[in-house]
Amino acid sequence: MVDLEKLRNAAKEIVSQDDVKYLIGWRDGTFGFRISPHFMESPEEADKLIFSPLCTNNLATYLTMAEKLPIPRGEEPDRRKVAVMVKGCDSRAVVQQLVEQGTNREEVYIIGCPCEGVVDIKKIEKKFPDVLESVEARWENGQIVLKLPGGEQSFPREEVLAQKCLTCRYPNPVLADTVLWDEVEVLGVEEYEDVKELEGMDSKERWAYWQDKISNCIRCYSCRNVCPMCYCEDCVLERLNPTWMFRSVNVAENTAYQLARAFHLAGRCIECGECERVCPVDIPLMKLNRKLYKEVQEDFQFEPGLDPESKPLQASYRPDDKEDFIL
């Protein structure tokens, strides 16, 4: 059960430790259903921390985003830990970062928050389009309770939860230094229904589907920027020399970009759904990611972000990998 008191006390204690630089958690946002990340350097700031069905943001992203300002000669880099609050999916992002050395285990303190599922912000904003005041939310008896301006309303989880949460098999952190409350029950089963639906179409229909979606892409790169696994200093997909793809916005370049992005995430995507959440033009990016997730699972019996000691899928092979497609 979510216990905010416990959460804040734990945060105070952790951030007071000498070896912790700061703590990343969630806080109320400035309007509507949006919440903000909370970067906390002192225990006094703990009261702002929250954990609610609105905490969709995957904070693991910030682990790789920390700006590395030049350090004056003679000064030592600050190697203290960053504490980060993680849901089940977020913890998998941290694990995958550890696999890829994007994050150093000695420099991170993982605070696990078992999670009953977060809302799909797009679904809910569609339901309540004009809510400007900051909204609070909580889990209660398997339902999601929203404290709207007109009073509290309760929704069944199927109605408001994000798709990734409805099929989530890892609601509990797979790796944590401390877990704040009891583990929650695993309710999700992944059947890949939407992926299979597309697979059932013929090539032309599939392309028509994707062309429709991808032609909307404005190449804002939000999907890449928010992704906890996309942490290259200099993204090849935006690089000019060599030019893998033009920056111009059209179906050809957009498709190449989305293919490349999805391919780079094959065997690495941990299904936090952030890319799809932030997409301003509603491209169902998780369908691409989950298609590959499915194939990786079926063909290579591999799931990323579960074991920090595992070998990255794309940097390993088995001599008996499938090759039915080879002439």
Add this chain to the structure above:
Amino acid sequence: MNNNKPKIGVYVCHCGVNIAKTVDIEAVRSYAESLPYVKVARNYSYMCSDPGQLLIKEDIAEEGLNRIVVASCSPRMHELTFRKTLAEGGLNPYYLEMANIREQCSWVHEDSEEATSKARKLVAAAVAKARLLEPLEEKEVEVEPATLIIGGGIAGIQAALDIAGAGFKVYVVEKTPSVGGKMSQLDKTFPTLDCSACILTPKMVDVASHPNIELLTYSQVEDVQGYVGNFEVKVRKKARYVDIDKCTGCGICAQECRLAGRIPSEYEAGIGKRGAIYLPFPQAVPAKFTIDPESCLYLTRGKCGKEPKCVEHCSLGAIDFEQQDEFVEFKVGAIIVATGYDVFDASRKPEYGYQDYDNVLTSLELERLVSASGPTGGEIVLGKGEEAFVPKEVAFIQCVGSRDASCGNEYCSRVCCMYTAKLAHLIKEKVPDSNVRVYYMDVRAFGKGFEEFYDRVRREGVRYIRGNPSEVFKRDGKLVVKAEDTLTAKPLEDEVDMVVLSVGLEPRKDTREIIDLLRLSQSSDRFYLEAHPKLAPVDTATDGVYLAGCAQGPKDIPDTVAQAKGAASSALILLASGKVNIQAQISVVNEATCRGCGYCVEICPYGAIEMGEVNRFGHIVSVAKVNEALCKGCGACVAGCFSGSIQQKSFKDRQILPQIAVLGVVK
């Protein structure tokens, strides 16, 4: 700098008529001239000839060219030639790009228009890449002045003696207890009828006694790491259970062994017997006994009478059942693979009844039967005791396991025709009233003195019947060869006393292990693949690894010796020069963009990449670092790098992407 702005010279080769016949050379040349950055475009009948190369060198000097595109044959053929040309012309050799308009264009397309337009495309792609080429530096590494030879047959022996004779250290690793190989089992050699042992044994002794040769018999190569000039080798010396230093080779142990004369002897091709402790053959080198762990009673059951007889009778106390396998490690600069061949297993052709009938022999068994050192002392006698008899009617069946797709061997084994002639001659010599016939498909007597010898044998009364027997069966106690004389179209049922199957040569069963160890390839006949069938027949795709003898394909003794000497010479070039150039087209890391994920480290098959630290504005970050001596330039890391931070020189993304563009766009 002069090299900043590309000035490309394009040279289109006619290759006599090889290219010019289907490709409109002038069309390609004038098209090339129109391409961006192309300063000069010329054609010439043979670019690889001296005048052709001179053309390039002159243009470099006079036109200030700084990139060269040669449109001719495969780069696998002449890339090195033209790199040298560039170097001689004062240009970095890696400013060369080739367009393969022969093997992959003029030779495979009949339509002149199609071939010409493809040639144009290929030239345009080469130009697109050429303008982005970068100068590379070839680095040198020292060569360890030693050679490993795998296999102690005549090929290994000859190569070892040559290299050792030139003053370099040689390690010979032989799997069996003695050197000598298959040649030691032969009685006489064709066509000269020299005694095989007489010419081989002195060389075996030389190998053992040569100060530069370290002989590791009853040993196997376990692991090979490193690269040309610097291989690190690990060898397992299998336990002989006999202390080599104490054993004098007196042989009392073998006489006393409880299993003496009960184990089929490998050396005698199974027709003679040995004990569990044995010397493979009397002239074995080293003349030290070995206990066969698979048959020895003490080693298999832990008990051999009250006390093993060998222990009891060895006055020197050389028997040591506690002996363990030992490992030796050493460094070498070159490796010669001389692992030889396996004899075709005749039971894979069940129609010839090898497994069913005692008097169906393989040629190697007959070889032992006619040998004076064999189990019968050289008398051709079949059967035992009272049943013993001298076969009078003898039939040879040729091409058993050769030229036969049904058993997977389409190749000719090259030696069977002549050893059959030799064996037939020996039978006629020892049993003058015998009738010998040879069932054959073709007689291939191609070598020096071969045809003469074949003629001689026929004059001696050996009958050659053209026809491939379909079956060997038994009727009234006699063997019957069923065949058709295809010259007279007459079906035959030939009653004989003895059938000899002229079995072919096959790749060793452990070929795969050596391939994995040394990164070699197989040709379609499953023997080791040479670097080039004509011009590099002893080299392999792995630098510093050479082939000798039947490991590369069936050969007779003179050819084997010649190839062994060739392999020795190749190894010696390396050892004598003391230095070797390492790959220039290796991977290089852009440390500024490397995100330190370590994928490349995991991917690299050579362990050539490791993580190192760099200081990025005071922050210590880990990035990939390439060990240039270990990198072989495959580029597997490049395709696995998400940030494009590791690139392979000459095959960078920025060099390949324009090629793709050209091939996509140019019509």
Add this chain to the structure above:
Amino acid sequence: MSEQYEPNIVAFLCNWCSYAGADLAGTSRVHYTSNLNVIRVMCSGRVNPLFAVNALQQGADGVLVSGCHPGDCHYMEGNYYARRRFALMRELLEFIGVEPERFNMSWVSASEGAKWKDVVEEVVEKARKVGPFDQFRRNKINW
């Protein structure tokens, strides 16, 4: 689509097996269609699957990647990595609606000149069947 449509295939061949096999086809004067153009790399492991996307984008109607047979890679493991990467890219391309016929991979050894011909003809024939690629072709191209 005109009757005259001839597919344009871009192929990536490893130097040691497939390129040598293609050379052997030439040396043996095996004739085959001219629709396929080759880019030589040292190892199929060097071929970034994004090259295939790029080729389609830039004017190819089909792509072929060819390397040594499993276990025969001159660099021991490169073709295994290529196989895994291309298995993934193939699924992905197919999923967004690119016909799988356009995306091919083969093992051709240095001794398989005849197989090389068969592979080329098969790849071209497959591309011919599905017609010109127009899904995410770039309009204006500079190089």
